[in-house]
Amino acid sequence: MANQMDYEMIEKRAKAGNFAVKALIYALLAVWGIVVLFPFYWMILTSLKSYSAYSSEFVPQLYTLAPTLENYQDAFTAVPLGSYFINTLIFTVATTAIMLFVTVLAAFAFARLDFPGKDIAFVVFLSLMMIPNELVVITNFVTITNLDMRNTFVGLILPSVTSVFYIYLLRENFAQIPDELYYAAKVDATSDLKYLFKVMIPICRPTLITITILKVIECWNSYVWPRLITDDQAYFLVSNGIQEIRENGFGRENIPAMMAAVVVISVPLIVLFLVFHKKIMAGVARGGMKG
Amino acid sequence: MKVALQNLTKRFPGRGRGAKDVIAVNDFTFEIPDGKLIGLLGPSGCGKSTTLNLLCGLQKPTSGRIFFGDDEVTKLPAEKRGVGFVFQNYALYPHLTVRQNIMFPLENLKGEQKMTKAQMQEKALEAARLVQIEELMDRKPSELSGGQQQRVAIARALVKRPRILLLDEPLSNLDARLRLQTREEIRRIQRETKITTIFVTHDQEEAMSISDLIVVMKDGVVHQIGKPQEVYDKPVNLFVAQFLGTPPVNTFDGRVKGGKLYIGDEAVLSVEGADDQAVYVGIRPEGFVPEKDGALGCGLVRVEVMGRDVSVVCTHGAAQNTSVRAIIDSDCEIDEEADTVRFSLKPGKVHIFSKETQQRIDCRLFI
Amino acid sequence: MEKQSIKGWLYLLPAVLFLGVFMVYPLIDVFIYSFEEGYNSASQTYYGVGLYNYRYVLRDPYFLQAVKNTFILVAVTVPLSTGIALLISVALSSIKALRNLFQTVYFLPYVTNTLAVGLVFMILFKKTPYTDGFANLVINWFGGESVDFIDGPYWAKMFVLCFYTIWVVMPFKILILTSALASVNEIYYNAAKVDGTPRLRVFARITLPMISPTVFYLIITGFIGAFKAYSDAVALFGTNLNAAEMNTIVGYVYDMLYGNSGGYPSYASAAAIILFAIVLTITCINLMISRKHVHY
Numbered sequence: 001m002a003n004q005m006d007y008e009m010i011e012k013r014a015k016a017g018n019f020a021v022k023a024l025i026y027a028l029l030a031v032w033g034i035v036v037l038f039p040f041y042w043m044i045l046t047s048l049k050s051y052s053a054y055s056s057e058f059v060p061q062l063y064t065l066a067p068t069l070e071n072y073q074d075a076f077t078a079v080p081l082g083s084y085f086i087n088t089l090i091f092t093v094a095t096t097a098i099m100l101f102v103t104v105l106a107a108f109a110f111a112r113l114d115f116p117g118k119d120i121a122f123v124v125f126l127s128l129m130m131i132p133n134e135l136v137v138i139t140n141f142v143t144i145t146n147l148d149m150r151n152t153f154v155g156l157i158l159p160s161v162t163s164v165f166y167i168y169l170l171r172e173n174f175a176q177i178p179d180e181l182y183y184a185a186k187v188d189a190t191s192d193l194k195y196l197f198k199v200m201i202p203i204c205r206p207t208l209i210t211i212t213i214l215k216v217i218e219c220w221n222s223y224v225w226p227r228l229i230t231d232d233q234a235y236f237l238v239s240n241g242i243q244e245i246r247e248n249g250f251g252r253e254n255i256p257a258m259m260a261a262v263v264v265i266s267v268p269l270i271v272l273f274l275v276f277h278k279k280i281m282a283g284v285a286r287g288g289m290k291g
Numbered sequence: 292m293k294v295a296l297q298n299l300t301k302r303f304p305g306r307g308r309g310a311k312d313v314i315a316v317n318d319f320t321f322e323i324p325d326g327k328l329i330g331l332l333g334p335s336g337c338g339k340s341t342t343l344n345l346l347c348g349l350q351k352p353t354s355g356r357i358f359f360g361d362d363e364v365t366k367l368p369a370e371k372r373g374v375g376f377v378f379q380n381y382a383l384y385p386h387l388t389v390r391q392n393i394m395f396p397l398e399n400l401k402g403e404q405k406m407t408k409a410q411m412q413e414k415a416l417e418a419a420r421l422v423q424i425e426e427l428m429d430r431k432p433s434e435l436s437g438g439q440q441q442r443v444a445i446a447r448a449l450v451k452r453p454r455i456l457l458l459d460e461p462l463s464n465l466d467a468r469l470r471l472q473t474r475e476e477i478r479r480i481q482r483e484t485k486i487t488t489i490f491v492t493h494d495q496e497e498a499m500s501i502s503d504l505i506v507v508m509k510d511g512v513v514h515q516i517g518k519p520q521e522v523y524d525k526p527v528n529l530f531v532a533q534f535l536g537t538p539p540v541n542t543f544d545g546r547v548k549g550g551k552l553y554i555g556d557e558a559v560l561s562v563e564g565a566d567d568q569a570v571y572v573g574i575r576p577e578g579f580v581p582e583k584d585g586a587l588g589c590g591l592v593r594v595e596v597m598g599r600d601v602s603v604v605c606t607h608g609a610a611q612n613t614s615v616r617a618i619i620d621s622d623c624e625i626d627e628e629a630d631t632v633r634f635s636l637k638p639g640k641v642h643i644f645s646k647e648t649q650q651r652i653d654c655r656l657f658i
Numbered sequence: 659m660e661k662q663s664i665k666g667w668l669y670l671l672p673a674v675l676f677l678g679v680f681m682v683y684p685l686i687d688v689f690i691y692s693f694e695e696g697y698n699s700a701s702q703t704y705y706g707v708g709l710y711n712y713r714y715v716l717r718d719p720y721f722l723q724a725v726k727n728t729f730i731l732v733a734v735t736v737p738l739s740t741g742i743a744l745l746i747s748v749a750l751s752s753i754k755a756l757r758n759l760f761q762t763v764y765f766l767p768y769v770t771n772t773l774a775v776g777l778v779f780m781i782l783f784k785k786t787p788y789t790d791g792f793a794n795l796v797i798n799w800f801g802g803e804s805v806d807f808i809d810g811p812y813w814a815k816m817f818v819l820c821f822y823t824i825w826v827v828m829p830f831k832i833l834i835l836t837s838a839l840a841s842v843n844e845i846y847y848n849a850a851k852v853d854g855t856p857r858l859r860v861f862a863r864i865t866l867p868m869i870s871p872t873v874f875y876l877i878i879t880g881f882i883g884a885f886k887a888y889s890d891a892v893a894l895f896g897t898n899l900n901a902a903e904m905n906t907i908v909g910y911v912y913d914m915l916y917g918n919s920g921g922y923p924s925y926a927s928a929a930a931i932i933l934f935a936i937v938l939t940i941t942c943i944n945l946m947i948s949r950k951h952v953h954y
Contacts, residue, residue: 014368021857025749029760032746035825036763039778040770042792046781060792106673115666125673128681134886134908135934138691138926139684141915162676192665221771223889228916239773239889246777247896253788255781262774273769277762284768284830285837349848370854382849386867395863396853451853 047071047259054256071260080233081261084241091156091237092219098161099215106167108196111174112182128164141228151232160225166211169287173207174200210283213276220269238265292360292454292487294323299355301341315341317511328481330498331491333508339491340459346489347374347457359454375448377458381440383432389443390428393418396451418450421480438469449484458490462497474501495535507531529649532573532642542611545572555609559586559636564654569646578640579617581625585633589615594627605632691927711928720900721929724910730816731823732884739824740876743831748861751839768829776822776893783807783818808895815904823890827883831876838872874948878941885937907933
């Protein structure tokens with residue numbers, strides 16, 4: 001019976017220990033959650049403060065009692081935020097579309113077709129995955145400059161189109177489709193192209209969606225190449241726009257208006273993320289592990 | 292160590308809205324005598340693995356109590372129970388060598404039980420010797436065969452001298468030949484260590500061959516507990532009768548009427564101590580004796596010669612299964628060309644069960 | 659057969675064209691540039707071949723500053739971000755309630771524009787005559803002195819840059835680590851539990867070895883990523899990074915190419931190749947170490 005007491009003690013201690021550990025874990029997670037979310041909170045908060053209210057706060061306020069939308073109006077009128085937006089949209093849509101076209105065809109050739117030189121070509125493709133963008137940007141800059149394509153969409157888009165990694169990802173997915181399907185389609189006299197569009201693409205839709213979303217994120221946030229290739233505001237993308245706003249925008253100190261612009265350009269991707277967060281996270285996890 | 296279960300019940304919340312709880316183990320009461328080898332037997336999903344998890348503390352029961360010896364351990368976390376557990380897939384740590392795997396439980400000991408490295412080495416070697424793998428100590432699990440991995444897992448479970456040893460489907464990942472060998476091995480190790488051992492299996496042959504006691508479960512309910520031969524000879528209900536034995540028992544629709552047991556229109560045996568009623572008749576395959584004027588006539592399908600004995604496949608209108616299988620001595624003469632064959636029945640191999648409750652009807656059967 | 663082979667290459671043609679023009683050719687060209695002395699981008703002429711560009715770059719104080727900054731950034735952010743990500747992922751994996759919410763929130767920085775959020779960070783950390791900024795508010799709460807993190811002392815600027823870099827790379831690491839942790843079979847934890855293994859030992863002896871390939875993968879990609887840092891710095895300190903003493907190697911490459919001090923593709927190429935050599939060396943060292951320590 002003395003033993004029995006011991007067991008009860010052990011039980012209680014184990015429970016208390018578990019509770020303490022759980023509390024600690026949640027505290028840690030909450031702290032990081034705040035670190036992640038705080039900048040977002042701050043930008044929305046600041047964007048809702050009027051310029052005069054913001055300027056008079058020597059000690060920053062963590063809330064506002066008089067929210068205003070005038071900064072958003074400024075963001076669209078005082079700087080060409082709308083045109084940055086449209087530029088980015090054109091750039092993103094065009095780049096992603098061409099990328100999909102190129103990627104699907106290449107992945108199909110590697111996964112399905114047989115032709116001499118295929119294996120070598122694939123190895124060359126794979127080795128290209130290791131090439132850092134920083135090395136090739138220099139020549140591309142010179143090439144586009146020499147072709148007189150600075151400050152054009154063509155110059156912006158073309159070098160951003162190909163991604164070896166996506167070709168690889170899609171090829172792996174295509175290759176998982178059983179050969180029998182292809183032979184069955186052949187027996188029914190289906191052309192390769194029709195097979196690609198009627199069978200392979202529908203089966204691999206999840207991968208295609210992943211690739212599309214990742215490319216859209218990449219395009220929307222791209223900064224380096226557009227910065228090199230555009231110096232005419234009419235072709236600025238949002239990233240360059242933000243940098244421009246920061247350096248020459250609303251008058252250097254109109255921070256609420258800057259924050260409104262930041263909110264506006266962040267919203268599309270955040271909405272996209274909230275809608276597709278499972279797909280996006282799964283896609284990045286898969287891409288990350290294979291890369 | 293004696294182990295006692297009192298009204299042990301485990302419910303899982305059902306999935307989906309308005310779903311009913313799933314009862315994995317229902318009101319299980321049982322006392323396991325010290326130093327025995329117990330087989331928990333049942334079809335998959337019968338709650339036997341849950342019972343094992345409740346015993347080792349990986350899951351907590353919804354209600355009921357568990358005792359190890361005189362100590363109640365119901366709410367004790369797994370690590371405080373002092374059980375050894377051999378997982379179905381062995382759960383050997385792939386990055387550690389065999390020696391490190393076996394020593395792992397010892398490194399966790401605290402206080403007075405704490406050991407020096409040399410003591411641990413010694414203990415690990417002792418456990419390895421018991422399962423005869425001492426020459427494999429520096430390999431990684433991936434370099435071992437299935438049977439060797441199994442031995443390592445057992446050594447790891449035994450090294451800390453557990454109060455009870457639990458094995459989850461210990462043989463299911465082995466091929467047929469190894470299975471025979473390993474089950475003897477388990478029996479031997481259990482005899483040598485005298486640790487109360489409980490193992491789970493869905494293979495009745497495995498359970499029957501090595502257990503001191505078997506527990507037959509289905510849908511969370513314990514149907515019968517007893518020595519393997521007892522359970523085989525006196526199944527308490529139709530399920531137990533059908534579950535034990537290969538080939539399985541042959542089940543017929545029958546009736547008891549006026550002291551006779553009828554299958555179809557034929558009176559096959561005399562009955563004493565049972566009221567007139569509709570029954571299921573279970574006849575073990577070895578309960579058939581072919582005789583010209585036997586009581587039961589069946590349609591002959593084919594005869595399969597299996598060496599030591601002969602399997603006669605027949606049909607019968609009242610049979611629950613499509614074919615009736617009888618195992619007979621290879622000395623018996625059977626006319627393979629005939630359309631029918633007649634059997635007399637060994638009363639000891641015939642069981643009758645109430646049609647309503649499917650429970651065994653205890654009565655005397657004779658020719 | 660002949661037709662089939664033409665068809666295969668036809669499908670590949672767009673990819674080959676794009677990659678050839680914008681990847682293979684530039685890759686070769688960058689080496690050529692780096693050896694062409696005195697290249698003039700207007701007239702596209704040069705007057706010699708040799709190592710002068712490399713010598714120039716290696717003596718350029720701006721480049722040395724950039725190298726120093728980049729190495730500090732790498733040395734601070736890679737271990738810290740991997741460590742914190744590991745801690746958070748383990749914490750995440752051990753809970754059930756709110757887990758999805760936390761995971762989604764933590765991933766948010768991945769989809770936001772680096773430049774845009776960098777601007778927010780700048781405002782949080784900047785000290786102006788009108789306000790000390792939020793970061794200083796917090797420092798003051800704890801009794802510290804206000805510091806200008808954006809235009810102030812070097813260590814303060816470096817701190818913000820590291821902090822922001824960690825903030826940016828964290829989502830990816832947490833995501834990859836949580837999926838690696840999820841792939842560790844529960845049965846090992848059960849086995850350890852039956853043996854009464856304390857939490858920390860389970861982590862050190864079982865979890866960590868089992869996810870060690872992923873951890874090393876993250877360290878390697880972390881090194882590569884941190885060496886290529888650039889837009890984080892631009893977001894915080896503006897485009898004139900040399901003036902802010904906050905330039906990175908990649909920043910130096912781009913500045914050489916374009917911008918106020920631009921127009922020198924040869925110097926840019928030399929610097930880019932030096933960077934690539936550094937990254938390659940570090941990656942090889944990493945791989946050699948991981949061979950020794952990864953358990954599979």
